[in-house]
Amino acid sequence: MKKGSVFQRMAAAPHIVWMIMFIVAPMLFVLYFAFTETTDSGKVIFTFSNVASLSQYTNVFILSIAFALIATVVCLLIGYPLAYFMSRTTPKMQKILMVLIMLPMWCNLLIRTYALMALLDNGGLLNSFLESLGLDKLYIVGSDAGVILGMVYDFLPYMVLPIFTTMSKLDKKYIEAAHDLGCSSWQTMTKVIMPLTVSGVISGVTMVFVPSISTFYISQKLGAGKIDLIGDTIERLFKNPSTYNVGAAISLVMMVLILISVWVMNKFSDDEGGIIV
């Protein structure tokens, strides 16, 4: 092979410079802010106090993780059968359904959340409908269920799309073979289809869990400001320069948590793939 020319070797240089300046450096500044504090005299000192002070946010962390987990599981329970049924329609129908599932993804998250709020709000359409039937109002906005519902509604397409993609790539012959070899429909589902679509599920789970755990708009709107998640806490702490350091510490912890869980999930899916192949 020819030795790479100067042009070829330098082609990635602007990108590497950009990367160091705007991806690596910001991460280092998160570290820096998380482990320093500005004293009253204006001196910056190294400290563990920001990280130590995070214990007061333990409940917020637990609540956010719980909400994100519930939302992810609900999305999976709704999304997996949906993707499966979608993959069994005619090719033309699949194309239409694909556009229909992508359309909400292309709509801004703020708009979708806002639309959902308009529907569920205490003076919203659902409640005026219930009232006209003489039923009690449902106070969904401002409750835990409201926030989780918002996450499910906003991120469901992100679960369906990757599962649907792996599902439609799945060779139909496997299913036929399973039937020929005497599998029942249920066995075909659990022994053949599910293991072969694990990679889609993993990316779907990641794509729902990560935005759910870090959201603040959904909890602001559908939680009516009553529910405080990690995202809300970070957003609030970064409104005031004096709390940047604690904010950086929380962001750091969240980043580490997410990178670890993504890494574990990828590891898990690789292992599964190894067993299948």
Next chain:
Amino acid sequence: MKKFLQSGYIFLVFALLYAPIAVLIIFSFNEAGSLAEFSGFSFVWYEELFNDEEALTALKNSLMLAIMSSLIATVIGTFAALGLRYMRSKFLKATVTSITNIPMMNPDIVTGVSMMLLFVAVMTIINANDFMGFGTMLIAHTTFNLPYVLLSVMPRFNQLDKSLSEAAQDLGCTPARAFFKVELPEIVPGIVSGMMLGFTMSLDDFVISHFVSSPNFQTLPLYVYNQTVHNVKFSMYALCAIIVATILAVLLIVNFAGSIGVYKTQRKAMGGARK
């Protein structure tokens, strides 16, 4: 019966998915400006929106930012893909790729916050005034667009035989000329899809922008956010309806145009067979 249940399930989920959007669009035409009752069909909220100077500026800003950030990211990213292709150190290659993907894996809020801290730190170091605005937004958007460009361009490059470029060079092309004449035309589809992806990502982004923007430079999502912080504004319903309609139109055109293409090639193939 089974088929019926399956279709029913698909229909139900899609109905629930679209119900809020449908309500929003219908009530954007409600004269009363209330969700409780539909008093009459009117365009008042659309008029209010189009008379809102702030909304129009935000739209202009959003488009400008999306075009510029996706263009810059495409240029840097395409050359980066070329550089990575001929990079001999496997370690360096893997490092660059994984660092590029960080903004894609990290939650948006962490990317936004980290960028903000960088700008804040630079501001204190060089003792400058608050320079958050178009410049910082452009940097942030370009940064989160880069992985999408690489993701679209790299596979195209990998499909391409390296000996093509070598052949061009043996025939007297400089490496740069070989890239522009031989490799570039082949990877154009990847470049275009990377740029489109970046463009839509940029238009759509709220969270990262939220942390690196200033009140004097608002994009459309930031404008929507600021308008919806406290109370419900019906002109926002109108704006949402317009955005949804635009996206629907674009998706339909893309798909419809796609099927025309398929239809045409089918006709051609059949015509050819008849001859």
